[in-house]
Amino acid sequence: MTLPELYMALLVGGAVLLASIAAARAAHRIGLPSLLLFLAVGVIVxxxxxxxxxxxxxxxxxLANAALAIILVxxxxxxxxxxxxxxxxxxxVLATLGVGISVAVTAxxxxxxxxxxWHLALLLGAIVSSTDAAATFAVLRSLPLPRKLTGLVEAESGFNDAPTIILVTVFTTATADLPHPxxxxxxxxxxxxVGGLMGLAVGRIGVxxxxxxxxxxxxxxxxxTVGFGIIAFAAAGVVDASGIIAAYLAGVVLGNAKLPHRAATRxxxxxxxxxxxxxxxxxxGLLVDPSELPSAALPAAVAxxxxxxxxxxxxxxxCLLPFRMSWRExxxxxxxGLRGAVPIVLATYPVVAGVDGAGNLLGIVFVLVVLFTLLQGPALPWVARWVGLSGAGVVRDAQVETAPLDVLDAELLTVSVPPGSRLHGVSVLELRLPSPTVVTLVVRDGTTLVPDGDTVLRTGDELLLITSRDMREAAERRLRAVGRRGRLARWLGEHGDAEAAETAGR
Incomplete structure (x- = not known):
């Protein structure tokens, strides 16, 4: 590739990325799943x-398998x-036995x-039997549903990709007789x-x-952190195990461990x-030929x-009979059971293998995903309300998480009270720090205390302050001023300018 070709490729890639981001914003505002507009961007390009x-x-x-690994991580x-x-x-059970039942009934x-x-029918049934993790995570986490129910559907969508891929691979390679059950x-x-054990092992090593x-x-x-998830995916693939389940479980282990900078990682x-x-x-979307899609509409709707x-x-x-779940659930x-990228990716397997009729399956699966994402996704909140599961009796936990202060547009300041500083003997209230600056913690003699306005500072104290980014400089000036001249610094004409300290030092 020449340099001008590289520039053109980057230009097209950047434009497609920005168009997709704009599509995601538009999809959110009109209540459509983002995947539909992403597919539309590919078809248009x-x-x-x-x-x-x-x-x-x-x-x-x-490329799709690599993307799926990142999505599952x-x-x-x-x-x-x-x-x-x-x-x-x-x-x-849903991700294994449920997939098998779904394949048989659909076929x-x-x-x-x-x-x-029968060969193509089983292939089509296997291809569309997997629920989509990305679509499920995006939709369910915005609904006020019981945690148990949300966790079940999310876990199923994370687990069932692997059995589905195995079945599609088996039916794709079995061009003559089907293998023994x-x-x-x-x-x-x-x-x-093996894939699950490798995912758990790599996740623990990463932690x-x-x-x-x-x-x-x-x-x-x-x-x-993401690198460990990718290693789990690739290592499982090397030994012909499920990289999908390995990537997902490695992500679960890493995501639930107490690791540094969890918020930044997420x-x-x-x-x-x-x-x-x-x-x-x-x-x-690029792979699909739009001119062939109208003929796939009827079989896609039926399937x-x-x-x-x-x-x-x-x-x-x-599958849920032994678990005593209500009919509403x-x-x-x-x-x-939302469908998304996975069925379209799986539809490429028989195409690559040269299975007769596989091209028609790709068009059918593409149209099926589009039609039923339009049907199921927007209707999911209504279904939850109709069966009485949305909001009623659902108590959501407070979201407690560490977060980098730049996300909050805030700054964390640390202040030491050295020997000879006029901060000694000044109360927190007398600091008169600019709003919204607040002293959140004082470390004194190896112990910590949460100060109030009457807390008096002492030599050797370490202070932690939170302030907004806009007020950081003003807070620093006030602390310098009080450190030089005490609580009456302002009346004595001391404003804490850094230049004044440099002049005094000379």
Whole structure:
């Protein structure tokens, strides 16, 4: 690539990124899932509209898998283990047995109603059986729902990608006879168990390392944290285990540990997750040929209705029978099975493998995701209210988290009271610090105390102050003034200018 070509590629890439960010803002304001507008950006940039040509399904698959790894790491980092732990068992059943039931019901439906031969019917059923982690996290975390219910749906969406990918891979490679069910079960168990163990192991190694190693810059902690998640994904893939489950579980372990700069890490991971989603959906939008989509509308609608009204409810009902969940919760969980990027990515597997009819499957899956995201996503708050799960009796915990002060537009100041300073003997109230500056903590003789206005400062005290960024300089000047001339500094003409100290020193 020549230098002018590089500049042009960066120009197009930057423009697409900014257009996608604007699309995300627009989607939020009108209540649509962002993924739809990201896909639209990809279709518009493609060769049928603006003219960027991209039809390499193998490259799209590779890029999509890398993006999915980042999305799953981010999902794990932002998942609260306290919410997921009580529902690991039902989520695991939904993500394994539920996927199998959903595949069977969907395949039977499209075979009988659309006339697809069994191989393609099973492929389509496997491709669309996975719920989307990114869409689920984005929608559910904005709704006032019981924590147990939210944790169950989130955990299922994080776990079920791996079994789905395994089934799609098996059906893609089985071009003649389908493998024995025992072989499929053994493959699923191996990939889940080994991938899960590797994710947990890498996550624990990351926690131990980040607690003991002092990095030279704050910004390196988020990079290292996400890096451990990516290592878990890649290491599991090397041994033919599930990188998806490894990345998610590594993120859960790292995200729930008491690590330095947790807030900065989560902010970075969220930004990386957004970038991965944008890249993923735009790439998939580029891959699809818009002229072929109208012919896929009817089969997509039929397959989607089978999935929404039969396959998903049946799998949820059968899998949750042992867990005594109410019909209201089952109805909501059935509707909350949102589809997103994963089915479109999985639809590229048979295309890359050269399976007959795979091109038609890609168009059907693309239209199905768009149609049913438009249907399910915006209707989810209404469904939650209809079944009586939204808001009623839901108590949300106060959000307690460490945060970098620059996010709050604030500054943290530390002040020492050295021998000879006129700060000695001055009360906190007499400091008369500019609003909104406040003394939050005093460290004295190795102990800490929370001061009030009557607390008198002493030589050797260490003070922690919080102030706004705009008032930092004024607060520093006032502290210098009182340190030089005492509580009456202003009346004595002392304003704490730094230049005055330099002049006095000479």
């Amino acid at each position: 493609g060769e049928d509209v603006i003219g960027v040509r991209f039809d390499d399904a193998e490259q799209a698959q590779a 981010e999902g794990g980092l932002t998942t609260r283990w306290s919410s997921v732990r009580p529902v690991v068992a039902p989520a695991g 039977a439906g499209v075979h009988w109603l659309l006339g697809l031969e 025992g072989h499929i079960v053994a493959s699923v168990v191996y990939q889940l168990v 131990a390392a980040l607690r003991r190693i002092a990095l030279p810059a704050t910004g390196l902690y988020p990079l290292a 902010s970075f991971a969220e930004g990386a997750g957004w970038l991965a989603q944008i890249g993923l959906f735009v790439t998939l 989607g209705l089978i999935l929404l009204l039969a396959a998903r409810p049946v799998s949820v009902f059968l 089952q109805v909501f969980i059935s509707w909350a």
